[in-house]
Amino acid sequence: MHLDHSDPHAPAAVGADARRPDGRRRALRIGLGGPVGSGKTATVAALCRELRDEFALAVVTNDIYTREDAEFLLREAVLPPERIAAVETGACPHTAIRDDISANLEAVEDLEDAVGPLDLVLVESGGDNLTATFSKGLVDAQVFVIDVAGGDDIPRKGGPGVTTADLLVVNKTDLAPYVGSDLARMAADAKAQRAELPVVLQSLRAGSGVRDVAAWVRGRLAAWTA
Amino acid sequence: MTKAALLVLADGRFPAGGHAHSGGAEAAVRAGRITGSADLEDFCRGRLHTAGLVAAALAAAAALGADPVALDEAADARTPSPALRGTARRLGRQLLRAARSAWPDAGLDALARTFPKGAHQPVVLGVTARAAGLDARDAAYCAAYESVSGPATAVVRLLSLDPFDATGVLARTAGEVDRVTDRAVAAARTALTEGVEALPAASAPLLEIGAEAHAARPTRLFAS
Numbered sequence: 001m002h003l004d005h006s007d008p009h010a011p012a013a014v015g016a017d018a019r020r021p022d023g024r025r026r027a028l029r030i031g032l033g034g035p036v037g038s039g040k041t042a043t044v045a046a047l048c049r050e051l052r053d054e055f056a057l058a059v060v061t062n063d064i065y066t067r068e069d070a071e072f073l074l075r076e077a078v079l080p081p082e083r084i085a086a087v088e089t090g091a092c093p094h095t096a097i098r099d100d101i102s103a104n105l106e107a108v109e110d111l112e113d114a115v116g117p118l119d120l121v122l123v124e125s126g127g128d129n130l131t132a133t134f135s136k137g138l139v140d141a142q143v144f145v146i147d148v149a150g151g152d153d154i155p156r157k158g159g160p161g162v163t164t165a166d167l168l169v170v171n172k173t174d175l176a177p178y179v180g181s182d183l184a185r186m187a188a189d190a191k192a193q194r195a196e197l198p199v200v201l202q203s204l205r206a207g208s209g210v211r212d213v214a215a216w217v218r219g220r221l222a223a224w225t226a
Numbered sequence: 227m228t229k230a231a232l233l234v235l236a237d238g239r240f241p242a243g244g245h246a247h248s249g250g251a252e253a254a255v256r257a258g259r260i261t262g263s264a265d266l267e268d269f270c271r272g273r274l275h276t277a278g279l280v281a282a283a284l285a286a287a288a289a290l291g292a293d294p295v296a297l298d299e300a301a302d303a304r305t306p307s308p309a310l311r312g313t314a315r316r317l318g319r320q321l322l323r324a325a326r327s328a329w330p331d332a333g334l335d336a337l338a339r340t341f342p343k344g345a346h347q348p349v350v351l352g353v354t355a356r357a358a359g360l361d362a363r364d365a366a367y368c369a370a371y372e373s374v375s376g377p378a379t380a381v382v383r384l385l386s387l388d389p390f391d392a393t394g395v396l397a398r399t400a401g402e403v404d405r406v407t408d409r410a411v412a413a414a415r416t417a418l419t420e421g422v423e424a425l426p427a428a429s430a431p432l433l434e435i436g437a438e439a440h441a442a443r444p445t446r447l448f449a450s
Contacts, residue, residue, distance in 0.1 A: 064447075065445050065446060065447050066444065066445045067444070088246050088446075088448070088449035089246055090245050090246030090247060090248070090380075090447060090448045090449060091383045091447040091448065092245055092246075095245050095246075096245075096246065099239065099241060099245075100239075100241035100242070100243060100244075100245055101241065102241060102242060102243045102319075102320035102323050102324060103243050103246060103316075103320060105323065106316075106319060106320065106323075
């Protein structure tokens with residue numbers, strides 16, 4: 001072998017390392033997961049619009065069999081195209097965010113190499129089921145997004161996403177009257193499942209939009225850089 | 227050093243990115259070349275004796291300590307499809323990350339420095355086997371078995387194939403995996419003295435063509 005052993009800038013072996021190979025602190029990574037159609041991509045788009053002037057941002061999407069989530073973000077022009085990367089998940093979105101995170105780690109690291117330094121990388125899961133959670137090796141905090149139209153019994157049923165995510169978002173509150181969902185009951189059930197962990201009820205089409213989630217992200221960023 | 231390390235490395239759940247790839251099976255399913263377990267068995271046998279043999283020989287040579295840079299070039303020369311070369315490097319990079327966590331090793335670190343965006347997966351596999359205290363035959367076994375287990379598990383998802391039938395295919399090809407491994411190790415030993423030209427260059431044109439067609443598809447379940 002004639003490989004060089006003297007270069008101190010070997011790539012980090014472990015994704016959870018808080019520092020990049022050059023010693024700088026890496027970006028905070030926040031995962032967004034949840035069932036199909038609950039509004040993950042719309043929430044990511046709204047967060048990008050809300051935070052892009054304050055922080056250096058990038059997004060990794062995990063699509064199941066298309067590149068539609070990445071293309072939606074590109075079409076909406078929430079970030080320049082070089083700040084959006086798509087990972088293919090081989091029919092198993094939860095595998096790519098939990099059991100075998102290597103493709104997502106590389107996407108995050110490549111974004112930091114290409115357009116960094118970054119403050120925040122949002123990693124959006126492909127739509128999945130109530131058991132999908134992100135590995136701690138991939139993200140520093142995770143948001144689970146459900147919606148009122150998916151059934152107001154979801155918070156009561158629980159599951160790893162609902163009970164353990166760092167933030168639970170109940171989305172599309174504007175639809176509650178039309179689908180017969182009881183928002184107060186959803187909030188109470190979520191509180192019972194999650195104890196002190198926060199819950200945000202939001203509508204991206206009315207009221208304060210993504211503001212509460214953005215405030216939570218700002219809090220995580222402040223803690224990360226403290 | 228333990229032989230059980232081979233089980234860790236060959237486990238389909240080893241987190242090295244393989245779950246997102248079908249080994250060309252999705253393209254073959256879309257083209258109508260795999261419609262059931264009989265076709266799957268033919269496909270696996272074809273892949274084993276072509277791409278599988280080449281990968282196993284590269285892995286064995288790397289495990290024997292051959293120069294990874296020369297082996298990586300040899301892998302490029304044996305992979306006409308640009309899409310497949312890209313896939314092999316992505317998977318190599320992902321394997322390298324998992325390997326460096328599992329078996330910290332100066333040889334793996336050096337490989338990461340030389341190929342920051344990834345070397346061909348079989349080359350990384352061979353260096354990994356070495357780091358794990360395994361030998362050239364173990365590395366070749368991993369590569370040969372992967373060449374059939376990847377498509378078989380993918381076709382279970384693609385065609386809703388009975389998983390017992392898919393596992394039966396793997397059981398029936400096991401003897402051939404043994405023979406391909408033997409050939410690969412023999413070729414790798416020869417390559418140590420005669421150079422990488424002694425490594426097999428068996429080609430499967432439909433796998434290469436299918437990979438290019440697959441890479442251009444706007445919708446797909448598997449990355450390759």
